[in-house]
Amino acid sequence: MTGNELIDLEITLLMEGIYQVYGYDFREYSEASLRRRLLQWLSGSGFASLSLAQSQLLRDHTLFDTLLRGITVTVSDMFRDPAFFKAVRTQVVPYLKTYPFVKIWHAGCASGDEAYSMAIILLEEGMKGRFRIYATDINEEVIRKAQEGIYPLQDLQRFTRNYQSAGGKGSFSDYYTARYDHAILAQPLRDNIVFAAHNLAVDTNFGEMNLILCRNVMIYFKLPLKERVLELFDNCLMPGGFLCLGTKENLDHRKISDRYEAIMPRMQIYQKRYERSK
Numbered sequence: 001m002t003g004n005e006l007i008d009l010e011i012t013l014l015m016e017g018i019y020q021v022y023g024y025d026f027r028e029y030s031e032a033s034l035r036r037r038l039l040q041w042l043s044g045s046g047f048a049s050l051s052l053a054q055s056q057l058l059r060d061h062t063l064f065d066t067l068l069r070g071i072t073v074t075v076s077d078m079f080r081d082p083a084f085f086k087a088v089r090t091q092v093v094p095y096l097k098t099y100p101f102v103k104i105w106h107a108g109c110a111s112g113d114e115a116y117s118m119a120i121i122l123l124e125e126g127m128k129g130r131f132r133i134y135a136t137d138i139n140e141e142v143i144r145k146a147q148e149g150i151y152p153l154q155d156l157q158r159f160t161r162n163y164q165s166a167g168g169k170g171s172f173s174d175y176y177t178a179r180y181d182h183a184i185l186a187q188p189l190r191d192n193i194v195f196a197a198h199n200l201a202v203d204t205n206f207g208e209m210n211l212i213l214c215r216n217v218m219i220y221f222k223l224p225l226k227e228r229v230l231e232l233f234d235n236c237l238m239p240g241g242f243l244c245l246g247t248k249e250n251l252d253h254r255k256i257s258d259r260y261e262a263i264m265p266r267m268q269i270y271q272k273r274y275e276r277s278k
């Protein structure tokens, strides 16, 4: 067995152990990125190999948490891909406005930037009091951070630029208060968002939604897990509801694809058909 094959075996055994002990299922994550991130974690861990780390990882929750943080890529941004958020504002929100109340799910929300961006758009489009956003992630630490809504001051210039490019109608400074080296987001934004831990690989239905966004999350999943998660979203979405994916993702050749119409294919915005095609 080559050194690389041995590492792959160690990863398989460790992922199985983690699933059995903690219920986190990384067995169907794409190998290349998982391997890269595990080896990165290993190099800073003090263990000589994943096998040697395994027995402690399976017993020590705190150590496991450091691995979990290493495995999950939690990069996000306020109004990430501004053209996408502009499209949501012009193409999706007018439809949402036809409902008295809408429910939106950001699955894999990381630090919550996307969910806060959506809250800003909905408030600016006159939907105050008519929406609830559920923002979930597998990583509990990142969810706690998202809940706080605190960002380093140096990020604010970029957020402001993105907000303007995404068709912001006011001034981004209306949505935060600056304090020394950080900014805290305004309470009305946080009031409309429920943050919760949710694992797309093992947890189930999250209720009936008008809009689901799962951007830059499934790129880390192997095909069978992608299919299962898309099926989960399909079960949660009302007919006529919208599904939004990341810029490098799409529904091509997926099992649910014939139930959806790509209303803005380049933006990965899909609308669920009212009737299933035969």
Ligand SMILES: C[S@@+](CC[C@H](N)C(=O)[O-])C[C@H]1O[C@@H](n2cnc3c(N)ncnc32)[C@H](O)[C@@H]1O
Residues within 6 Å of the ligand: 072, 073, 074, 075, 076, 077, 080, 107, 108, 109, 110, 111, 114, 136, 137, 138, 139, 142, 198, 199, 200, 201, 214, 215, 216, 217, 246
């Ligand atoms: C790159 S971030 C994307 C954040 C945001 N959606 C965006 O596009 O800016 C990917 C997020 O997916 C989360 N994630 C990974 N596997 C997950 C799973 N099985 N269930 C829920 N969230 C998961 C990670 O913790 C991470 O926060």
